[in-house]
Amino acid sequence: xxxxxxxxxxxxxxxxxxxxxxxxxxxxxxxxxxxxxxxxxxxxxxxxxxxxxxxxxxxxxxxxxxxxxxxxxxxxxxxxxxxxxxxxxxxxxxxxxxxxxxxxxxxxxxxxxxxxxxxxxxxxxxxxxxxxxxxxxxxxxxxxxxxxxxxxxxxxxxxxxxxxxxxxxxxxxxxxxxxxxxxxxxxxxxxxxxxxxxxxxxxxxxxxxxxxxxxxxxxxxxxxxxxxxxxxxxxxxxxxxxxxxxxxxxxxxxxxxxxxxxxxxxxxxxxxxxxxxxxxxxxxxxxxxxxxxxxxxxxxxxxxxxxxxxxxxxxxxxxxxxxxxxxxxxxxxxxxxxxxxxxxxxxxxxxxxxxxxxxxxxxxxxxxxxxxxxxxxxxxxxxxxxxxxxxxxxxxxxxxxxxxxxxxxxxxxxxxxxxxxxxxxxxxx
Amino acid sequence: xxxxxxxxxxxxxxxxxxxxxxxxxxxxxxxxxxxxxxxxxxxxxxxxxxxxxxxxxxxxxxxxxxxxxxxxxxxxxxxxxxxxxxxxxxxxxxxxxxxxxxxxxxxxxxxxxxxxxxxxxxxxxxxxxxxxxxxxxxxxxxxxxxxxxxxxxxxxxxxxxxxxxxxxxxxxxxxxxxxxxxxxxxxxxxxxxxxxxxxxxxxxxxxxxxxxxxxxxxxxxxxxxxxxxxxxxxxxxxxxxxxxxxxxxxxxxxxxxxxxxxxxxxxxxxxxxxxxxxxxxxxxxxxxxxxxxxxx
Amino acid sequence: xxxxxxxxxxxxxxxxxxxxxxxxxxxxxxxxxxxxxxxxxxxxxxxxxxxxxxxxxxxxxxxxxxxxxxxxxxxxxxxxxxxxxxxxxxxxxxxxxxxxxxxxxxxxxxxxxxxxxxxxxxxxxxxxxxxxxxxxxxxxxxxxxxxxxxxxxxxxxxxxxxxxxxxxxxxxxxxxxxxxxxxxxxxxxxxxxxxxxxxxxxxxxxxxxxxxxxxxxxxxxxxxxxxxxxxxxxxxxxxxxxxxxxxxxxxxxxxxxxxxxxxxxxxxxxxxx
Numbered sequence: 002x003x004x005x006x007x008x009x010x011x012x013x014x015x016x017x018x019x020x021x022x023x024x025x026x027x028x029x030x031x032x033x034x035x036x037x038x039x040x041x042x043x044x045x046x047x048x049x050x051x052x053x054x055x056x057x058x059x060x061x062x063x064x065x066x067x068x069x070x071x072x073x074x075x076x077x078x079x080x081x082x083x084x085x086x087x088x089x090x091x092x093x094x095x096x097x098x099x100x101x102x103x104x105x106x107x108x109x110x111x112x113x114x115x116x117x118x119x120x121x122x123x124x125x126x127x128x129x130x131x132x133x134x135x136x137x138x139x140x141x142x143x144x145x146x147x148x149x150x151x152x153x154x155x156x157x158x159x160x161x162x163x164x165x166x167x168x169x170x171x172x173x174x175x176x177x178x179x180x181x182x183x184x185x186x187x188x189x190x191x192x193x194x195x196x197x198x199x200x201x202x203x204x205x206x207x208x209x210x211x212x213x214x215x216x217x218x219x220x221x222x223x224x225x226x227x228x229x230x231x232x233x234x235x236x237x238x239x240x241x242x243x244x245x246x247x248x249x250x251x252x253x254x255x256x257x258x259x260x261x262x263x264x265x266x267x268x269x270x271x272x273x274x275x276x277x278x279x280x281x282x283x284x285x286x287x288x289x290x291x292x293x294x295x296x297x298x299x300x301x302x303x304x305x306x307x308x309x310x311x312x313x314x315x316x317x318x319x320x321x322x323x324x325x326x327x328x329x330x331x332x333x334x335x336x337x338x339x340x341x342x343x344x345x346x347x348x349x350x351x352x353x354x355x356x357x358x359x360x361x362x363x364x365x366x367x368x369x370x371x372x373x374x375x376x377x378x379x380x381x382x383x384x385x386x387x388x389x390x391x392x393x394x395x396x397x398x399x400x401x402x403x404x405x406x407x408x409x410x411x412x413x414x415x416x417x418x419x420x421x422x423x424x425x426x427x428x429x430x
Numbered sequence: 431x432x433x434x435x436x437x438x439x440x441x442x443x444x445x446x447x448x449x450x451x452x453x454x455x456x457x458x459x460x461x462x463x464x465x466x467x468x469x470x471x472x473x474x475x476x477x478x479x480x481x482x483x484x485x486x487x488x489x490x491x492x493x494x495x496x497x498x499x500x501x502x503x504x505x506x507x508x509x510x511x512x513x514x515x516x517x518x519x520x521x522x523x524x525x526x527x528x529x530x531x532x533x534x535x536x537x538x539x540x541x542x543x544x545x546x547x548x549x550x551x552x553x554x555x556x557x558x559x560x561x562x563x564x565x566x567x568x569x570x571x572x573x574x575x576x577x578x579x580x581x582x583x584x585x586x587x588x589x590x591x592x593x594x595x596x597x598x599x600x601x602x603x604x605x606x607x608x609x610x611x612x613x614x615x616x617x618x619x620x621x622x623x624x625x626x627x628x629x630x631x632x633x634x635x636x637x638x639x640x641x642x643x644x645x646x647x648x649x650x651x652x653x654x655x656x657x658x659x660x661x662x663x664x665x666x667x668x669x670x671x672x673x674x675x676x677x678x679x680x681x682x683x684x685x686x687x688x689x690x691x692x693x694x695x696x697x698x699x700x701x702x703x704x705x706x707x708x709x710x711x712x713x714x715x716x717x718x719x720x721x722x723x724x725x726x
Numbered sequence: 727x728x729x730x731x732x733x734x735x736x737x738x739x740x741x742x743x744x745x746x747x748x749x750x751x752x753x754x755x756x757x758x759x760x761x762x763x764x765x766x767x768x769x770x771x772x773x774x775x776x777x778x779x780x781x782x783x784x785x786x787x788x789x790x791x792x793x794x795x796x797x798x799x800x801x802x803x804x805x806x807x808x809x810x811x812x813x814x815x816x817x818x819x820x821x822x823x824x825x826x827x828x829x830x831x832x833x834x835x836x837x838x839x840x841x842x843x844x845x846x847x848x849x850x851x852x853x854x855x856x857x858x859x860x861x862x863x864x865x866x867x868x869x870x871x872x873x874x875x876x877x878x879x880x881x882x883x884x885x886x887x888x889x890x891x892x893x894x895x896x897x898x899x900x901x902x903x904x905x906x907x908x909x910x911x912x913x914x915x916x917x918x919x920x921x922x923x924x925x926x927x928x929x930x931x932x933x934x935x936x937x938x939x940x941x942x943x944x945x946x947x948x949x950x951x952x953x954x955x956x957x958x959x960x961x962x963x964x965x966x967x968x969x970x971x972x973x974x975x976x977x978x979x980x981x982x983x984x985x986x987x988x989x990x991x992x993x994x995x996x997x998x999x
Contacts (some may be wrong), residue, residue, distance in 0.1 A: 247564075
């Protein structure tokens with residue numbers, strides 16, 4: 002009797018453990034920031050997946066900003082992988098640093114069967130290493146120049162006449178008129194970063210790093226880009242703000258007449274309902290005098306990555322493939338939903354057939370069909386090589402640009418020289 | 431006399447027992463991490479790989495102008511902010527203790543209130559208040575104090591002023607309480623005797639109060655110095671990771687950025703941390719020597 | 727040397743100075759409270775008249791964050807830290823002060839040195855250690871490393887200096903054990919000091935951000951500062967909702983301090999001799 006009981010007990014425990022194991026195998030943990038944009042999008046994807054796989058739990062955990070997630074991931078990696086999720090969100094400019102610093106930490110999704118020809122090519126670049134591709138591209142950072150049509154009118158201009166491909170020289174002229182007539186800077190500028198310059202250089206197909214990874218700032222695109230910033234600043238067209246929150250206030254409260262940003266700022270614009278009907282979106286201005294320049298660029302954007310040693314790697318990959326990289330109508334429907342729900346435009350090319358992609362948006366001046374515009378511009382975005390030292394470069398260029406605005410540095414060459422010194426010191430030798 | 435010896439042994443054992451829990455926690459959660467991080471000092475770290483580089487980190491530190499600039503920012507903040515705050519705290523305490531009788535509790539509560547805020551929360555508040563078009567500038571322009579908005583967060587000089595203003599707001603009440611307590615322990619009879627001798631209030635302050643408050647001043651200065659040397663949250667949140675042209679980059683903030691944001695060089699970051707510790711220790715030692723006191 | 731000035735004039739300036747500083751100290755709290763009722767853009771503009779958005783702000787604050795749960799987590803962690811921490815630190819302070827020995831003084835010195843250690847340097851080794859113990863994503867991970875506080879031990883030790891050794895010796899003659907003496911004689915006499923230590927430890931743990939961020943892995947175990955920081959760094963900052971969370975997070979500390987103000991100040995008395 003005792004033996005039977007013991008055997009039964011052992012069997013029960015075995016089943017229990019097996020049950021636990023399968024229960025664990027049916028959970029996918031995702032780390033991201035901003036619950037209203039990234040978290041929301043992932044949860045919508047989870048809904049679609051759960052319709053077909055109700056037994057899988059997808060847990061989306063929110064942490065403060067991309068540095069918070071990156072910091073936690075680093076701590077976990079330093080502790081031998083303790084506490085890491087299955088999937089984490091990373092900004093596109095961060096990822097090359099992780100891939101270089103932690104080889105083999107992410108799962109090769111190309112080998113897992115993801116068809117990357119269906120994603121915008123400029124997003125796939127940063128996540129590629131040799132023959133391996135690591136992530137699932139998420140949102141596009143397709144940029145545009147947002148302007149307040151009502152301010153343009155106040156300055157005696159016709160907004161519709163600007164709705165075309167312009168150059169930065171045109172914008173400087175426009176800004177001068179607006180400043181003279183209504184005394185507002187045309188473009189709100191966040192001094193805590195250097196993304197504006199990067200955006201200009203990227204729009205011209207420029208690079209900051211040579212293919213071998215070494216820094217090269219002496220390029221026509223970079224010099225011309227710095228000159229544009231100088232011209233804008235000298236004409237008083239840049240509304241200087243420090244930090245994200247203050248930058249947002251500047252354009253939402255009307256201190257500045259516009260901003261250059263990506264499609265994902267639309268949610269933020271809509272958070273100020275009194276501005277409904279006032280915003281017009283122009284194509285990204287073209288950089289004068291540089292061959293290969295486009296009226297399109299990118300700002301931000303992140304992608305999802307699966308950890309190679311995660312508990313439920315197979316489950317995570319299946320989830321991502323079925324929702325984010327699938328031509329299944331339910332999957333495409335999810336892309337359509339998040340576009341309207343959060344202004345999140347994915348970079349999965351087949352999803353552009355969604356109804357929201359061509360819909361007009363009443364929040365914008367004359368109900369401009371902004372998403373169609375951004376989708377169109379997204380096709381022309383030149384690819385940028387971020388490299389592992391992208392953040393280091395930023396830490397050197399941002400102070401140099403500050404000095405340019407203060408007048409301590411006077412020419413693009415001086416700014417470049419200053420940044421190169423700063424870069425040499427900060428980069429890990 | 432073995433009985434005395436036994437008693438001494440017993441006392442000694444008791445002493446160890448009392449400090450045992452704290453010492454265990456200290457060894458496990460403080461000493462071990464510190465010792466294990468010491469080994470990082472001689473290593474060059476890049477993500478998941480590290481290699482021995484001897485004193486390489488220190489050589490790099492010597493040439494790292496951002497690090498020295500950051501330390502310079504710490505010193506600047508120390509030299510400007512601490513005297514202002516300590517003097518202010520002392521004056522407020524003296525006024526509350528000797529000058530004003532009514533509503534003392536209410537004033538004390540109000541002035542201490544800033545100290546209960548979290549560092550992150552109050553930095554965010556000040557960030558919003560001190561925007562170029564924010565409330566602070568608007569009030570000052572409206573009341574005619576200034577004609578142009580001050581670029582609190584955009585200008586390198588004013589960014590440092592912002593940090594100083596924020597820190598003073600946050601910590602003056604805390605130090606004021608210490609001064610209040612110190613004042614309460616001064617015998618009133620000394621003042622009465624001085625009054626009888628014809629000494630005025632100011633004389634009383636400088637000749638009686640001030641010398642008796644030296645231990646409190648020392649405590650205040652030493653704790654504030656070590657706090658300022660470790661300053662991290664305010665520059666990070668208030669001025670977004672270092673301020674315009676790295677104007678408000680402090681040592682702790684730079685260390686964090688080297689470890690987590692710019693590079694993943696934990697070896698270098700740890701080496702810098704220990705340099706900061708040594709500097710802080712020197713400062714504390716100098717201050718204790720100068721201002722005297724029985725503190726170890 | 728005597729100052730011959732009418733007493734009323736300098737008194738007036740004293741009052742003005744005091745009121746100005748008290749006002750400056752309190753104003754941001756007032757602005758925050760009003761902010762909970764305004765829409766996000768008005769908060770930033772600095773409007774000081776209450777608006778109508780309180781309920782919608784509360785909704786925004788609770789939409790993505792289970793505020794009651796986070797509040798409870800923070801409260802639980804801070805309370806446990808205080809209960810166990812004050813005990814551990816008080817025992818240690820008593821041990822250092824009333825059982826002097828050269829070796830223990832050495833340890834005390836080492837303890838004080840750790841006060842100047844930047845937290846960043848030990849974050850990673852400590853994280854690895856906590857992971858090794860299997861304590862990630864638990865309140866123990868947040869509580870344990872912060873139970874022992876060199877500052878509190880130093881502070882309590884200064885207070886214990888005032889506790890007469892004669893009482894201890896009298897207790898020994900009566901045959902009481904050392905811990906009994908501590909609990910029955912020292913503790914009741916030093917209640918104010920313990921109250922001060924409790925308040926200091928509570929405030930510190932209640933507001934702590936970096937370490938909980940590192941060790942918490944799931945929504946259910948988060949603390950209030952994490953939610954606060956998350957709101958602050960979103961693409962669209964809901965300032966009104968943020969004000970709500972900040973106010974909620976201030977309340978317990980405020981209540982604690984207001985009710986224990988007297989003990990707090992009295993407790994600090996001893997630490998400065």
